[in-house]
Amino acid sequence: MILLDYRDKRPIYEQVVEKLERLIVSGGLEPLTKMPSVRSLAMELSVNPNTVQRAYAQLEQDGYLYTVSGRGSFVTAENEWRENKQGKVLREWRNITLQAREAGLSQERLGEELQKIYTACEENLQEPGGQYD
Amino acid sequence: MILLDYRDKRPIYEQVVEKLERLIVSGGLEPLTKMPSVRSLAMELSVNPNTVQRAYAQLEQDGYLYTVSGRGSFVTAENEWRENKQGKVLREWRNITLQAREAGLSQERLGEELQKIYTACEENLQEPGGQYD
Amino acid sequence: MILLDYRDKRPIYEQVVEKLERLIVSGGLEPLTKMPSVRSLAMELSVNPNTVQRAYAQLEQDGYLYTVSGRGSFVTAENEWRENKQGKVLREWRNITLQAREAGLSQERLGEELQKIYTACEENLQEPGGQYD
Amino acid sequence: MILLDYRDKRPIYEQVVEKLERLIVSGGLEPLTKMPSVRSLAMELSVNPNTVQRAYAQLEQDGYLYTVSGRGSFVTAENEWRENKQGKVLREWRNITLQAREAGLSQERLGEELQKIYTACEENLQEPGGQYD
DNA sequence: GTGGTCTAGACCACC
DNA sequence: GTGGTCTAGACCACG
Numbered sequence: 001m002i003l004l005d006y007r008d009k010r011p012i013y014e015q016v017v018e019k020l021e022r023l024i025v026s027g028g029l030e031p032l033t034k035m036p037s038v039r040s041l042a043m044e045l046s047v048n049p050n051t052v053q054r055a056y057a058q059l060e061q062d063g064y065l066y067t068v069s070g071r072g073s074f075v076t077a078e079n080e081w082r083e084n085k086q087g088k089v090l091r092e093w094r095n096i097t098l099q100a101r102e103a104g105l106s107q108e109r110l111g112e113e114l115q116k117i118y119t120a121c122e123e124n125l126q127e128p129g130g131q132y133d
Numbered sequence: 134m135i136l137l138d139y140r141d142k143r144p145i146y147e148q149v150v151e152k153l154e155r156l157i158v159s160g161g162l163e164p165l166t167k168m169p170s171v172r173s174l175a176m177e178l179s180v181n182p183n184t185v186q187r188a189y190a191q192l193e194q195d196g197y198l199y200t201v202s203g204r205g206s207f208v209t210a211e212n213e214w215r216e217n218k219q220g221k222v223l224r225e226w227r228n229i230t231l232q233a234r235e236a237g238l239s240q241e242r243l244g245e246e247l248q249k250i251y252t253a254c255e256e257n258l259q260e261p262g263g264q265y266d
Numbered sequence: 267m268i269l270l271d272y273r274d275k276r277p278i279y280e281q282v283v284e285k286l287e288r289l290i291v292s293g294g295l296e297p298l299t300k301m302p303s304v305r306s307l308a309m310e311l312s313v314n315p316n317t318v319q320r321a322y323a324q325l326e327q328d329g330y331l332y333t334v335s336g337r338g339s340f341v342t343a344e345n346e347w348r349e350n351k352q353g354k355v356l357r358e359w360r361n362i363t364l365q366a367r368e369a370g371l372s373q374e375r376l377g378e379e380l381q382k383i384y385t386a387c388e389e390n391l392q393e394p395g396g397q398y399d
Numbered sequence: 400m401i402l403l404d405y406r407d408k409r410p411i412y413e414q415v416v417e418k419l420e421r422l423i424v425s426g427g428l429e430p431l432t433k434m435p436s437v438r439s440l441a442m443e444l445s446v447n448p449n450t451v452q453r454a455y456a457q458l459e460q461d462g463y464l465y466t467v468s469g470r471g472s473f474v475t476a477e478n479e480w481r482e483n484k485q486g487k488v489l490r491e492w493r494n495i496t497l498q499a500r501e502a503g504l505s506q507e508r509l510g511e512e513l514q515k516i517y518t519a520c521e522e523n524l525q526e527p528g529g530q531y532d
Numbered sequence: 533g534t535g536g537t538c539t540a541g542a543c544c545a546c547c
Numbered sequence: 548g549t550g551g552t553c554t555a556g557a558c559c560a561c562g
Contacts, residue, residue, distance in 0.1 A: 011551075012552080012553075013553090022235070026235040037534065048553060049535095050553075056535090057536095069275070069277070069535050069536070070533085070560075070561040071534065071535085071561085072535080082236075086233075086238055089233050090238065090246070092229055093233050094250065096225055097226065097247065098250060100219075101250060103158055103218050105223065107248070110226070111244065113226070113230070114240060118240040139467050140465045144545075144547090145547080180547085181547060184546090277562085288498075288501065291501050291502055292501045314562055316561095317562070348502075351502050352499075352503060356499065356512070359509070359512070360512060360516065363513065364516060365424075365488050366488050367516060369488045373513060373517040376492070379489070380509055384506040408560095410536075411537080437549080438548085438549080438550090447539050448550095452551080468545075471548095471550080
């Protein structure tokens with residue numbers, strides 16, 4: 001389900017956060033679903049339980065999960081993070097787009113890319129937590 | 134010329150790389166210009182010369198600078214990095230745009246933003262290494 | 267009657283204690299009333315009887331209930347806990363007020379708030395176990 | 400400087416957070432001061448460096464500190480947290496005051512207490528991180 | 533069995 | 548030396 005990249009410079013727990021956030025945002029993990037337990041996910045990824053726990057804590061702090069001690073962690077309702085997430089991603093998007101303009105990419109070019117990304121939706125929506133880099 | 138943010142989590146040399154790269158990409162530093170010496174830039178930024186050295190090495194590896202031993206470092210000709218840079222930034226841009234789609238932002242919305250960013254060009258082009266976040 | 271918040275970090279039995287204590291303190295459960303049996307309250311709240319048992323034990327220890335073996339639990343006479351409760355809450359109140367002063371809130375400001383809280387009494391007194399956060 | 404209470408049920412890192420937050424809020428640690436290093440504070444408190452680091456991370460997330468990798472952690476400027484802190488403490492204060500009212504404490508009584516707390520300022524301001532419980 | 537906390541000890545990147 | 552990450556293994560409270 002999740003594949004870790006040990007060559008990535010970022011810490012492992014951050015990779016886990018990113019993958020899970022994407023799964024949640026894209027609907028791969030529906031609201032109210034029970035997440036795998038800290039220990040089981042740690043086993044599955046062959047990392048220390050502490051590492052997974054740290055990822056869960058981060059996701060909870062970001063509003064994607066809530067966790068009930070002794071029972072497990074659960075995905076929060078969509079409306080709790082949807083708006084927040086859109087704001088964050090939009091800010092990043094503006095930043096990158098500005099850089100693209102500086103690098104000499106024309107508005108038309110980006111417009112075409114935009115079109116491509118939004119029309120090529122079927123196959124990607126199937127596998128939402130996939131590789132982006 | 135360059136302002137460092139000590140509260141930024143990223144290492145300082147990386148900030149220096151980023152700022153200089155932007156200066157070069159956006160035309161603030163023209164091709165074939167001589168860069169300030171490692172020592173003088175280190176003094177100006179009040180950082181360890183090692184840090185500047187590392188930044189220059191990175192920029193050289195990325196194709197923005199070339200160093201002539203005993204003479205100094207110079208900005209390379211534009212065609213050497215332009216294409217490369219565009220490729221990199223475009224890949225990032227696609228990645229973020231995909232995330233934006235997953236987060237529920239519509240193509241129309243991003244199209245409008247695109248328009249805004251490209252029409253509001255005059256004032257921003259003046260100060261290309263500025264704040265993006 | 268009582269609504270549990272499963273996303274609250276505190277253990278469930280503590281929530282039950284808090285709600286019942288408020289009900290008693292605010293007069294929602296009059297002295298000498300018979301409390302619901304452990305089992306029935308557990309059913310009503312859909313929790314483990316152990317949890318309710320623990321809450322009752324805590325309330326008994328705090329002087330709000332007394333248990334007659336084989337008969338059930340009953341709310342104690344008011345004078346048994348009134349003074350104690352006031353002392354505890356007053357100590358907490360002093361603590362927070364001191365923090366408020368340290369945080370820069372003026373005496374006048376808190377005086378106004380005090381006034382507001384005590385004049386807006388009618389509607390809140392109806393539903394004493396309600397939301398405070 | 401900081402005294403840990405091992406009988407306290409709360410985790411150690413949380414106690415550290417609380418004490419340091421109070422020191423900062425009350426002016427015992429001035430803005431831009433360098434905090435003791437993670438390791439040295441861990442030695443001083445006889446706890447594991449991880450525990451202190453967790454406390455620092457929390458304080459950073461709450462806006463009281465910023466940390467520069469390889470250089471240390473520093474107290475942020477006052478305006479970054481002052482307002483936020485006041486809001487939080489005021490909400491708590493309202494909550495407790497409401498409970499005090501329910502417990503039968505009169506507005507006059509709390510008014511007197513308020514007066515006492517605010518007039519007895521001299522001695523307490525000297526030792527702002529002191530015992531509150 | 534679940535999450536939460538803590539310790540001890542290790543390694544890395546940065547400055 | 549500084550902070551940051553990770554592992555291994557332990558204990559506790561909760562349900």
